[in-house]
Structure formats: C-alpha cells, structure tokens
Amino acid sequence: MKPSEEIIELFAKDRFATENGAVIAEVDDHYAKCTLEVQERHRNAMGAVMGGVYFTLADFAFAVAANWQEIGTVSLHSDIAYLGTAKGNRLTAEAFCVKNGKTTSYYRIEVKDEFNNLAAVVNTTGYRKI
DSSP: OOOOHHHHHHHTTOHHHHHTTOEEEEEETTEEEEEEEOOGGGBOTTSSBOHHHHHHHHHHHHHHHHHSSSSOEEEEEEEEEEOSOOOSSEEEEEEEEEEEOSSEEEEEEEEEETTOOEEEEEEEEEEEOO
C-alpha cells in the first residue's frame, strides 16, 4: 500500500537517505519498497553507481520495513553483495522480513535497477529495543 503522510513525515528524519534521494514507495506488514533516482552525484569515477548508494537505499528500506508500524528496531549487522552494475537511472530496494522474533529480526533487501536486474542484496539482522 502507499505510505501515509505520517509515515513519510516520520522517515523524513532519516536525513542522510532522504536528502540523497531515497523515497518510500510502498509499505506492508514488515515490508517496504523504496526508490532512488540516480543523479551524477551518486556515481563513482568510472561512472557507475557508488556502492554506498546501494547500501544507503537498502538500509533505508530495512528501517522503514522494520519500524513503520512500531518504532524501535535498529540494525545489528548488515552485509552486502554487489551482483552487477545498475543500468538506467532508478534503483528500487525491497525489504522482506525473513524472521521477526521477540527481540531480533532478519531481513533480506534486494536492490534492482530500472530494468529489474538484481544489482545488490543486503542481509540485515535487526534488534528491537524494548
């Protein structure tokens, strides 16, 4: 479903991600889809999307998926696998909850380019501060 104004306002406080172009596209139960329009400032010296852009978008998608219903989950550990160079000018990150326990959670975040090619995968373990 489309994010409400309240959700957008809450995550506007994730300034590094939002000021670099990350936008919430969809939210559902422990799920989020976020997008980013690639600008020249997102590219490295070879013209490819900088690795930190993939990670920032994936981390933002995790934060939204894990917290839009109830704030309090932080990342304990994340790892990223870069699988290919993104084509086009739009990235999409989808965060899927694999496990949601009492205090820990595990998310898989897929980052795809505008042609739906998988560019990176991030696995994140979250911790819910109680």
